[in-house]
Amino acid sequence: MIRMSESAGSTQAREALQSAARESDAIAVERTLAGERDAFRVLVERHSQQLFRLAYRMTGNEHDAEEVVQEAFLRAYRNLGQFGSRANFGTWAYRIAANYAIDRMRQKRTEDARRQTPSALAEEQEQDPLDLVPDERPTPDRLAGNVELRKKMEQALKELSSSERTAFVMRHWEGCAIEEIAAVLKSTTSAAKNTVFRSVQKLRRALEPYVGARGALQAKAAGAAPEPRGTEL
Amino acid sequence: MKHLTEEELIGYREGETTQREGIAEHLTSCTACRTELDRLEAVLSALDNLPLPERGPEYGRAVWQKIAPQLPEKAGRGWRAWFEPRRWVAIGAMAAIVIAAFVAGRWSKPRDSGAPAASVAQVRERVLVVAVGEHLGKSEMVLMELANATPPAPGQKQINIAAEQQRAEDLLDANRLYRETAQQSGDAALADVLDDLERVLLDVAHSPQELTPAKLESLQKRIEAHGILFKVRVVGKELQEKQKTPNSAPAPTESKAGGRNKA
Numbered sequence: 001m002i003r004m005s006e007s008a009g010s011t012q013a014r015e016a017l018q019s020a021a022r023e024s025d026a027i028a029v030e031r032t033l034a035g036e037r038d039a040f041r042v043l044v045e046r047h048s049q050q051l052f053r054l055a056y057r058m059t060g061n062e063h064d065a066e067e068v069v070q071e072a073f074l075r076a077y078r079n080l081g082q083f084g085s086r087a088n089f090g091t092w093a094y095r096i097a098a099n100y101a102i103d104r105m106r107q108k109r110t111e112d113a114r115r116q117t118p119s120a121l122a123e124e125q126e127q128d129p130l131d132l133v134p135d136e137r138p139t140p141d142r143l144a145g146n147v148e149l150r151k152k153m154e155q156a157l158k159e160l161s162s163s164e165r166t167a168f169v170m171r172h173w174e175g176c177a178i179e180e181i182a183a184v185l186k187s188t189t190s191a192a193k194n195t196v197f198r199s200v201q202k203l204r205r206a207l208e209p210y211v212g213a214r215g216a217l218q219a220k221a222a223g224a225a226p227e228p229r230g231t232e233l
Numbered sequence: 234m235k236h237l238t239e240e241e242l243i244g245y246r247e248g249e250t251t252q253r254e255g256i257a258e259h260l261t262s263c264t265a266c267r268t269e270l271d272r273l274e275a276v277l278s279a280l281d282n283l284p285l286p287e288r289g290p291e292y293g294r295a296v297w298q299k300i301a302p303q304l305p306e307k308a309g310r311g312w313r314a315w316f317e318p319r320r321w322v323a324i325g326a327m328a329a330i331v332i333a334a335f336v337a338g339r340w341s342k343p344r345d346s347g348a349p350a351a352s353v354a355q356v357r358e359r360v361l362v363v364a365v366g367e368h369l370g371k372s373e374m375v376l377m378e379l380a381n382a383t384p385p386a387p388g389q390k391q392i393n394i395a396a397e398q399q400r401a402e403d404l405l406d407a408n409r410l411y412r413e414t415a416q417q418s419g420d421a422a423l424a425d426v427l428d429d430l431e432r433v434l435l436d437v438a439h440s441p442q443e444l445t446p447a448k449l450e451s452l453q454k455r456i457e458a459h460g461i462l463f464k465v466r467v468v469g470k471e472l473q474e475k476q477k478t479p480n481s482a483p484a485p486t487e488s489k490a491g492g493r494n495k496a
Contacts, residue, residue, distance in 0.1 A: 032308045037301075040308065044300065045293030052288045062286050070300050077300075080308040153283055171247055172277065193244075200243045204276050211279045 025089040033080055040080075044073050047090050051097045057169040058101040059108075060154060068104060072097035091180070098166055098184045105162040149210055156206035160199050167192060168199035237266045246273055302443050306395050333360050358418075359476070365411050365423070366472040368404065372430055373465045375400045379437065380456050382449060391443040401437040408434060426464045433461045 025046070031039035048069055055068035076083070076093050083092050157165060163185050170176040170184065182192035237245075237259060245256045260267050375397050382392060412427035433456055440452055456462065 035307055037304060037306065037308070040304070041297045041301070044297045048293035048296045049288050049290075052292065053285065056286060066296075069296055073296065073300050074303060077304050077308050149279065150283065153280055157280075172280075196247060197240055197243050200247065200273070200277070201239060203280065204243075204273055207276045207279065208272055211275045 029080060029083060029089055032077070040073075040077055043076075043089055043093070047093050048073075050090065051093060054094060054169065054174060055097055055101050057173055058098065058165060059105060060158060064101075064104060064108075068097055068101045071100050075100065095180075095184050098170065102162045102166055102184075105165065109162070152207060152210055156203050159206065160202055163187075163195050164199035164202065167195040168203070171196045172200070236263065237269070239269075242266070242270050242273055246270065246277065302391075303441065305442055306399070361411075361414060361418075362472050362475050365415075365427075366469060366476065368407055368411060369430075369465050369469040369472070371400070372404055372408070372434065373462065373469065375404065375437070376433065376456055376462050376465070380453055380462060382453070391445055392449055393443055394437070394440065394449075395442045398438055398440065398442060401434045405431065405434050405438060423468060426468050429459050429461050430465060433459050 025043060028039045028042040032043075051069045051072055052065055055065035055072075056062060059065050059068060072093055075096050076089075079096075083089065157168075160168065166184060167181050170181045171178070178189050178192050178196070181196065182189045185192055185195065187195070237256060241249075241252070241256055244251070245253065260270060379394065379397050382394070408427055408431050412424055412431060415421075415424040415427055436452070436455055441448065444452065
């Protein structure tokens with residue numbers, strides 16, 4: 001995966017580490033395919049945290065995220081023969097997890113929609129007037145600590161389509177290259193780029209009333225331009 | 234002055250390199266666009282501060298402990314599976330049967346051209362009878378073992394059926410070929426039994442490797458519900474009888490089992 005905003009030195013060091021890890025991943029894959037089931041353990045232990053982070057951000061809850069991680073590894077094991085040894089196991093498992101998380105989100109949405117009664121829906125959508133009162137605490141840290149704002153952010157993420165959420169998580173938080181996002185979404189790179197754009201736009205529309213003005217003031221006070229992302233979208 | 238579009242601002246913030254320098258230059262001189270970018274930045278920064286539950290280095294071990302009992306003995310090999318020795322054994326066995334049937338047909342070609350077709354067909358049928366008989370015998374063994382498997386001991390939570398699964402999977406390839414051959418040769422009764430057997434073998438092959446007593450019982454009930462053991466035994470017997478009668482005319486399996494199947 002391509003990460004963003006890094007210095008040349010740290011990029012080189014990271015690439016060297018990634019290359020070593022890929023090599024040992026490839027050995028573990030070969031050994032697993034040769035019938036050594038325990039060799040797969042190395043891969044599970046090495047990539048679980050990364051998959052959990054992705055799964056949590058995509059599903060929004062720990063229980064679902066843990067299930068996604070486990071299922072992703074089970075699927076990877078069952079289909080290990082289809083994995084080309086020249087590819088990166090981490091990226092491959094990451095894609096499996098992302099795809100499974102998308103399926104799970106869609107399934108959950110359908111179930112939720114079926115379960116949700118009209119009155120419950122209206123109640124959920126009802127705006128608490130207190131939520132509209134501007135918060136005097138200005139920093140993003142404090143804002144995120146604000147329970148109400150946190151709920152708003154979680155809700156805004158929940159309202160993204162599964163593709164939009166995937167694109168946002170992979171691009172903004174995981175720093176994935178657009179080609180990688182396109183591969184997971186099974187779309188073209190320009191469609192994936194549009195999905196990233198749409199997700200950010202929707203989040204902005206939903207959250208700006210709560211954080212926009214204060215954030216702008218704070219940024220102005222800081223006086224520096226926000227650090228843009230470094231690698232190609 | 235023409236302001237930046239929202240798409241350009243989002244692209245710039247999220248690492249878009251197209252026209253990057255131009256956008257950066259515009260931002261230094263346009264307060265309105267700069268404010269827009271700040272607003273966007275505020276939203277994204279707030280999102281960045283959403284808590285992310287930590288999973289320590291021991292998490293990978295915990296995941297392994299959870300999935301290890303569910304992993305089949307061998308990892309899925311995809312297309313590589315076609316190069317596995319067991320596949321070649323099945324394919325080789327089928328090829329041998331076809332060649333044997335062909336050669337036998339050629340050798341047994343009677344000088345008297347009165348009844349050539351019947352003789353060739355007889356030999357081919359005999360070869361198939363032997364192969365299918367053997368296949369049914371092996372299948373019966375696997376199903377018998379599963380049907381008679383006892384629930385795990387009190388201290389043991391699950392029973393491992395990996396060995397039976399592997400054998401069921403090995404038998405599936407041959408079963409498909411025999412079923413198709415039986416269908417093509419018009420032996421509907423044999424094809425029916427092989428079709429039922431295929432379903433049960435698939436069921437076994439796709440069951441979890443570790444079964445709880447309840448799941449084992451459910452699998453045993455499914456085997457029982459198909460009545461497959463009985464059918465396999467009856468057809469196996471019929472085929473044995475055919476093997477014993479050297480000059481029997483080729484005839485479809487009479488299979489009482491097939492009849493029962495339909496009933």
